[in-house]
Amino acid sequence: MTGPSTTTQRCETPTPVDVTASVTATVEATLRELHAGDPELPPVLRSSVLDRDLGFDSLGRMELLLRTERAFGLDLSADTLQRAETVADLLSAV
16 A cells, blocks of 8 residues: 655756846847847847847837846836846846
């Protein structure tokens, strides 16, 4: 006779690689939507400057911030929008 089976649930913490890939994917998806139809979007790198390199204006940055909060289930501080100049800055905020 066997006893009741127990299932151990592991709570996996995302690795820095997972978080980096997720932030990059969020930036890329937002960029594609904001510039729909543009066949030559720039690559999204950690060093990419949100406005100069990727073309995010203030409204686009707000959308990016909201999508990032939604993707990670968090509430970023209000000044993140002004402080985050690069993809790496956004990653640090997450």
